[in-house]
Amino acid sequence: MKTFGIFSFLSWMAATATAGYSGIPDGYSLGNVTWVGNITAGGPEVTFTGASFPEIEAQIRQANPNFAWPEHDVSSADKAMLVDHLSCDLPQFYYAVRDKVIDGIDYLRGKTGQCHMDAGPYVCSRISCSYDSAIFWCNDNDTPLTIDCGLWSEYAQNILDECQTDDASEHIKGQQFNVDNWNIIVGYSKC
Numbered sequence: 281m282k283t284f285g286i287f288s289f290l291s292w293m294a295a296t297a298t299a300g301y302s303g304i305p306d307g308y309s310l311g312n313v314t315w316v317g318n319i320t321a322g323g324p325e326v327t328f329t330g331a332s333f334p335e336i337e338a339q340i341r342q343a344n345p346n347f348a349w350p351e352h353d354v355s356s357a358d359k360a361m362l363v364d365h366l367s368c369d370l371p372q373f374y375y376a377v378r379d380k381v382i383d384g385i386d387y388l389r390g391k392t393g394q395c396h397m398d399a400g401p402y403v404c405s406r407i408s409c410s411y412d413s414a415i416f417w418c419n420d421n422d423t424p425l426t427i428d429c430g431l432w433s434e435y436a437q438n439i440l441d442e443c444q445t446d447d448a449s450e451h452i453k454g455q456q457f458n459v460d461n462w463n464i465i466v467g468y469s470k471c
């Protein structure tokens with residue numbers, strides 16, 4: 281735990297600076313995410329809505345306790361074509377803890393189905409969050425949005441690969457945009 285001192289200090293700073301922080305910066309709002317997919321072989325497709333993906337997964341498992349995520353790969357062609365710019369400089373957001381972001385990416389990886397969010401702009405759903413380290417999916421369009429849920433982990437992985445600091449603090453934040461005006465944000469959020 282040689283980084284404990286630095287990390288504690290950062291946590292303290294974050295806690296102090298973010299007293300009363302609702303989870304996302306001014307100008308953004310938190311919305312629900314709606315998932316459409318098959319929970320039994322061959323369908324029919326069902327729809328669940330929740331404030332986070334774990335909430336949706338709980339509803340899926342309640343409806344079908346034997347549910348398992350199928351094998352699923354987003355093709356590399358899809359990934360490459362759809363990715364727009366990435367920014368590691370996100371002044372409105374505080375840093376997340378790298379290891380917790382890795383856990384979040386592992387959790388989101390391989391999720392199949394179609395994910396839907398209401399019209400934005402700057403509406404985000406906190407698709408994963410642990411130890412105040414969040415992954416958000418944000419819609420900057422003024423129209424509703426539906427995407428392949430499997431893209432979330434790919435975008436968050438890009439942020440992890442490009443934005444993690446090389447120093448001992450092991451913190452990270454960043455935003456990966458898609459050409460269709462939505463994005464994934466990794467950053468601090470009270471959860």
Ligand SMILES: *[C@@H]1O[C@H](CO)[C@@H](O)[C@H](O)[C@H]1NC(C)=O
Nearest residue numbers: 310311312313329330331398
């Ligand atoms: C999210 O869904 C819940 C439960 O359906 C609902 O009460 C809440 O108003 C929704 N929030 C938004 C921002 O739409």
Ligand SMILES: *[C@@H]1O[C@H](CO)[C@@H](O)[C@H](O)[C@H]1NC(C)=O
Nearest residue numbers: 316317318322323325393394
């Ligand atoms: C659900 O299963 C049907 C039949 O196999 C398939 O056509 C459809 O694409 C699946 N839906 C989703 C959202 O994966």
